[in-house]
Amino acid sequence: MENWETVLTFTYPYEAHLAQGFLESNGVESFLKDEMTVQVQSLISNAVGGVKLQVRIEDMDKARSILKDGGYNG
Secondary structure, eight states: OOSEEEEEEESSHHHHHHHHHHHHHTTOOEEEESHHHHHHOGGGHHHHTSEEEEEEGGGHHHHHHHHHHTTOOO
């Protein structure tokens, strides 16, 4: 994927999905990296760095602001 950057990481996929839905409802396209790996083998979540919520580099500041306003800390 071109020009995508991790804005936040999560231990569990359901947490990442909630944040992804919040971002997308505010007009920011996002992608979950390593979601399936963690879902299939949850014990290695920390080893792979968790589920990574990624946004396009040009949307990074907007995404951080939206997530902060929504109560997501990162």
